[in-house]
Amino acid sequence: MRVGVSRERRDGERRVAATPDSVRQLIGLGLEVLIESGAGTAAGHSDQAYADAGAELVAELELDALDVYAHVRPLSPETAARLRRGAVTVGLASPASELPTVRALAAAGVTAFALELVPRISRAQSMDALTSQALIAGYRSVLEAAMRLPRFFPLYMTAAGTIPPASVLVLGAGVAGLQAIGTAKRLGARVSANDVRPASADEVASMGATFISLDLEAAEASGGYAKELGDDRAAMQRALLAPHVAASDVLITTAAIPGRPAPLLVTSQMVAAMRPGSVVIDLAAESGGNVEGTVAGSDVLVPTADGAGTVTLVGLKDAASAMASDASRLYAKNVANLLELMTADGVVAPDFADEVVAGACLTDDGVVRHAPTAAAIEAEGAA
Known part of the structure; x- marks a missing residue:
């Protein structure tokens, strides 16, 4: 054949x-x-x-x-x-x-x-392209953020003063999210993460990051995937995430639901509340985006609420490619x-x-x- x-x-x-x-x-x-x-x-x-x-x-x-x-x-x-x-x-x-x-x-x-x-079961792992490509996308997302952030990721103690580490928040702790966490940690950032699946808390901790618990109803579908939240729960999730997003220098979103458009996790108001110079990397840009205003394949400058500068919103496309x-x-x-x-x-x-x-x-x-x-x-x- x-x-x-x-x-x-x-x-x-x-x-x-x-x-x-x-x-x-x-x-x-x-x-x-x-x-x-x-x-x-x-x-x-x-x-x-x-x-x-x-x-x-x-x-x-x-x-x-x-x-x-x-x-x-x-x-x-x-x-x-x-x-x-x-x-x-x-x-x-x-x-x-x-x-x-x-x-x-x-x-x-x-x-x-x-x-x-491909079913997410043990004997199909060697055929699971979503996992293999997400590994690369998660790694790449941190590199893209580091190139755009106008400050260091790691802590530096110098004769001229101490530079604190960058604060990185990862939303979605699947393969891409965990790889983003690991890469950001290796670069010396202070990393926290959230996922609607309760089992992900231990995985996040094992990578050296802090898990942010929002006290929401668990949302895990078969095969270990996340499932879509109802409108009320999704709105509550965004409200609870808002202060954590605002406190971050880098936000990386990786949430995806197989066969469905990406869930909206972050509104434009949440992005505008971040500090000037902050960077948002939306890995779900090609399936609709986790962040309001994402444009797949483009960088969008979002004015901050205080008018002091902009936040760079990156609709990452072809990350694995x-x-x-x-x-x-x-x-x-x-x-x-x-x-x-x-x-x-x-x-x-x-x-x-x-x-x-x-x-x-x-x-x-x-x-x-x-x-x-x-x-x-x-x-x-x-x-």
């Missing part, structure tokens, strides 16, 4: 869905791998490296001749329509925000696997591991009796199998 990997066409995307190492893994399964020339260049992988690993280099993939198509960013409806019926796709799909593509995949009879939907080499190394392994689970004797044949395979499947044989996405499409059609 022929597995194809192309150059990512979306602006700013530098990752690739296969590396020379993952190509060797796929070939070892009895699969034939086709790599579009230049696919791995931005991630540090030359065409020659792929050829040495056993891949066939092509100038451009013929999508209708592929059995499997591996990708990073969600496909366009036009690309989905070019795939042959029965083809398998593996990649990030952002189903909640890419409904036209989901419809196109179903109409084309494609069996599409969305890495966002900015570290394309390591991001691709992890992502390509996630893709290869999921394909290995579905491959026997050189044939990719998804077994929907397997909870990982069934959970990750977005469309199959003309049907949208992911219930929330199917409901969203139905609701959109009825509107």
Whole structure:
């Protein structure tokens, strides 16, 4: 069976869905791998490296001749329509925000696997791209904040006086949030964090940060994810967070709900109450943002309430892509591991009796199998 990997066409995307190492893994399964020339260049992988690993280099993939198509960013409806019926796709799909593509995949009879939907269970950890990419995004968010903050992160005691450490607040203590905490601590900042999941308090403490308890009702969904708060609870959460936000030099927001727009955690008034020169990094910018006024891919200067200066609001975009080499190394392994689970004797044949395979499947044989996405499409059609 022929597995194809192309150059990512979306602006700013530098990752690739296969590396020379993952190509060797796929070939070892009895699969034939086709790599579009230049696919791995931005991630540090030359065409020659792929050829040495056993891949066939092509100038451009013929999508209708592929059995499997591996990708990073969600496909366009036009690309989905070019795939042959029965083809398998593996990649990030952002189903909640890419409904036209989901419809196109179903109409084309494609069996599409969305890495966002991989169940968060122990035996699926090696296929969990959300976790592997969040690790990188959390690390990167702190570096971006440090470059913009007009002061040091660590404590410095000098002959000219003592410089206190920066105060960093992280909202959301999943993989990205915990990595942000760890990175900020390594840079010497004083770090605190909050999450609506009660189990996260111990995790935050284990990273050396202070957990901020807001005495709200727990909001944890299955698989360890956070669930969305009701309007009243969300408003109470923002009110309780406001003084902690105002006291921070750096605010990093990482809260996400799979398959849904990002929850609003911070209002523009809360940002304006921060000290001049403060920095806000919104890691959820591409899914709507945790911070009011976030613009994905842009820095917005928010005037402070006292009129003394501005706060820099950063809608961080393509965070993992900015570290394309390591991001691709992890992502390509996630893709290869999921394909290995579905491959026997050189044939990719998804077994929907397997909870990982069934959970990750977005469309199959003309049907949208992911219930929330199917409901969203139905609701959109009825509107």
